[in-house]
Amino acid sequence: MNRKHTDKLLAYVLLSAGRLTDRTQHRLRTTDLLHYLYLADLGYAEWKGGEPFTGIEWAFHALGPWNLDAHERVRVAMSKAGAKVHTPRSKAKAADPANTSYSLRDKELFERMEEELPGPLTIRLHGVVLEHGNDSDSLLSAVYITAPMVHAAPGEPLDLSLVALDHDLLREVRTRMKAPAKKKKAPQRAARIAQAKARFEELQRAKQVRESPLSRPPRLEVFDEVRRWVDSLAGEEVGEKEGELHFDPSVWNSKMRRMEDGD
Numbered sequence: 001m002n003r004k005h006t007d008k009l010l011a012y013v014l015l016s017a018g019r020l021t022d023r024t025q026h027r028l029r030t031t032d033l034l035h036y037l038y039l040a041d042l043g044y045a046e047w048k049g050g051e052p053f054t055g056i057e058w059a060f061h062a063l064g065p066w067n068l069d070a071h072e073r074v075r076v077a078m079s080k081a082g083a084k085v086h087t088p089r090s091k092a093k094a095a096d097p098a099n100t101s102y103s104l105r106d107k108e109l110f111e112r113m114e115e116e117l118p119g120p121l122t123i124r125l126h127g128v129v130l131e132h133g134n135d136s137d138s139l140l141s142a143v144y145i146t147a148p149m150v151h152a153a154p155g156e157p158l159d160l161s162l163v164a165l166d167h168d169l170l171r172e173v174r175t176r177m178k179a180p181a182k183k184k185k186a187p188q189r190a191a192r193i194a195q196a197k198a199r200f201e202e203l204q205r206a207k208q209v210r211e212s213p214l215s216r217p218p219r220l221e222v223f224d225e226v227r228r229w230v231d232s233l234a235g236e237e238v239g240e241k242e243g244e245l246h247f248d249p250s251v252w253n254s255k256m257r258r259m260e261d262g263d
Contacts, residue, residue: 001073009125012114013037013129015104028101036125037054044118047165050159062154064143064144083104084102085100
């Protein structure tokens with residue numbers, strides 16, 4: 001892990017939250033900071049062949065992307081940046097470090113961080129912080145649907161190379177976009193327009209000849225009878241039940257979870 005890069009990114013995330021209009025969004029917890037750190041690495045990996053900016057080796061944890069060194073680094077980075085520490089008033093909640101949050105408002109430091117960090121990285125971070133703020137549930141949903149998370153099971157390392165862009169393909173696309181478009185001959189274009197217009201008028205005339213029987217409203221009594229028959233095929237109705245549902249561990253690596261076509 002590159003501690004210098006990690007500390008700067010963590011500080012920049014908190015500074016970005018501090019610039020939000022809604023003051024209730026200024027405080028971020030350790031888990032929130034780690035999730036933003038992961039999304040920053042993911043954005044950087046897209047353009048750098050799968051390499052994270054922080055050098056962190058992310059893994060699938062119960063609360064999303066996680067790394068022990070990065071988790072322990074949050075407190076150090078917040079202290080170095082001069083962030084305010086907020087603990088719950090309840091002694092029971094204050095005893096759990098997960099409930100500790102941080103806030104930081106410093107315009108000069110924010111502007112300096114923007115100059116020191118890569119531009120695409122700060123733009124991406126500013127966007128996701130603006131979208132999620134300190135909404136932990138929304139942020140967790142965002143990280144859970146990323147490609148590295150979808151292609152891993154709990155406890156497995158996350159492969160950031162899955163989001164790496166094909167630069168050869170991008171160059172080919174840019175080249176084609178810059179190439180001048182071939183001008184179509186006027187006579188051929190006029191002939192196609194006339195043909196399309198004639199076909200449209202022909203369809204309009206055919207539509208006026210007769211009304212489709214499908215446009216007539218169905219008889220409600222017939223519809224209700226069919227619905228009751230379909231419901232009867234399901235057998236007796238199953239009432240509400242309480243219990244614990246268990247899934248086979250293989251579901252984590254299933255094609256359905258990755259939205260892939262299968263046999």
